[in-house]
Amino acid sequence: MAGSQNKKGSSGRSYRGNAGLTNKVQKKRGLSASSRRWIERQINDPFVAEARSRGFRSRAALKLEQINSKYQLFKKGQTVLDLGSAPGGWLQIVSDIIGLDEGNGRLAGIDLLDVEPVAGALILKGDINDNAKLDELIAYIGGKADWVISDMAADTTGHRATDHIRTTALLEMALDTAMRVLIPGGGFLAKCFQGGAEKSTLTTLRQGFEQVRHVKPDASRAESVEIYVLATGFKGVPENYLMLEH
Numbered sequence: 001m002a003g004s005q006n007k008k009g010s011s012g013r014s015y016r017g018n019a020g021l022t023n024k025v026q027k028k029r030g031l032s033a034s035s036r037r038w039i040e041r042q043i044n045d046p047f048v049a050e051a052r053s054r055g056f057r058s059r060a061a062l063k064l065e066q067i068n069s070k071y072q073l074f075k076k077g078q079t080v081l082d083l084g085s086a087p088g089g090w091l092q093i094v095s096d097i098i099g100l101d102e103g104n105g106r107l108a109g110i111d112l113l114d115v116e117p118v119a120g121a122l123i124l125k126g127d128i129n130d131n132a133k134l135d136e137l138i139a140y141i142g143g144k145a146d147w148v149i150s151d152m153a154a155d156t157t158g159h160r161a162t163d164h165i166r167t168t169a170l171l172e173m174a175l176d177t178a179m180r181v182l183i184p185g186g187g188f189l190a191k192c193f194q195g196g197a198e199k200s201t202l203t204t205l206r207q208g209f210e211q212v213r214h215v216k217p218d219a220s221r222a223e224s225v226e227i228y229v230l231a232t233g234f235k236g237v238p239e240n241y242l243m244l245e246h
């Protein structure tokens with residue numbers, strides 16, 4: 001059984017899969033069953049423990065680290081736009097690789113939620129659909145980026161089709177932003193919930209980039225419909241692509 005096998009964390013440490021849950025949260029009044037399950041998953045999740053012990057703000061940081069170590073996305077001195085940044089795990093990873101604290105590269109991010117500052121990065125609080133915010137981000141990076149990365153996800157409703165459509169709309173917005181700012185040869189990495197509606201976005205990606213892959217890092221829960229699309233070698237905006245109203 002997959003869940004009871006030993007696996008290796010990004011740090012190389014072995015751990016038991018999630019089915020080997022050991023810590024249980026006691027039933028308490030006021031705590032719903034789903035909240036209790038969420039807490040149990042958090043306290044038993046080896047990636048949560050690893051992220052915390054390494055000083056990352058989120059377990060999502062490990063997903064990006066794993067994708068980067070397999071595909072070598074980022075290089076020192078590059079310009080990166082991070083959409084859906086809170087609490088800031090991806091910003092930490094990118095800042096480190098591009099050498100932001102030594103004055104190399106450029107990094108800008110945006111989220112609906114507050115994000116603790118990251119030295120040298122511009123982080124806006126707001127909605128990616130807000131034109132004024134988007135313009136501010138684009139101006140900060142001088143209109144050009146080597147990478148647009150998006151981990152944006154809408155709050156889940158529990159209704160799978162609704163969640164899929166809402167997250168796919170964010171994927172479209174992220175891709176539209178990428179089309180505006182990527183330099184030739186640039187790359188795009190974005191969260192995607194599998195479910196059908198993302199197909200037209202994938203068609204656009206295949207037209208606009210040399211290579212499009214689906215990646216699922218170990219730190220992405222196996223039971224989740226989440227995957228990441230990784231598109232590299234930006235060729236330019238496809239002829240039939242309609243930019244979103246801006």
Ligand SMILES: C[S@@+](CC[C@H](N)C(=O)[O-])C[C@H]1O[C@@H](n2cnc3c(N)ncnc32)[C@H](O)[C@@H]1O
Pocket residue numbers: 057058060061083084085086087088089090091110111112113126127128129151152153154155170
């Ligand atoms: C999975 S979290 C991102 C985690 C982050 N990559 C990290 O490493 O810490 C998804 C984020 O997307 C943000 N988000 C969702 N819709 C958004 C929107 N329309 N504009 C900006 N951010 C949005 C949410 O507020 C949430 O913080």
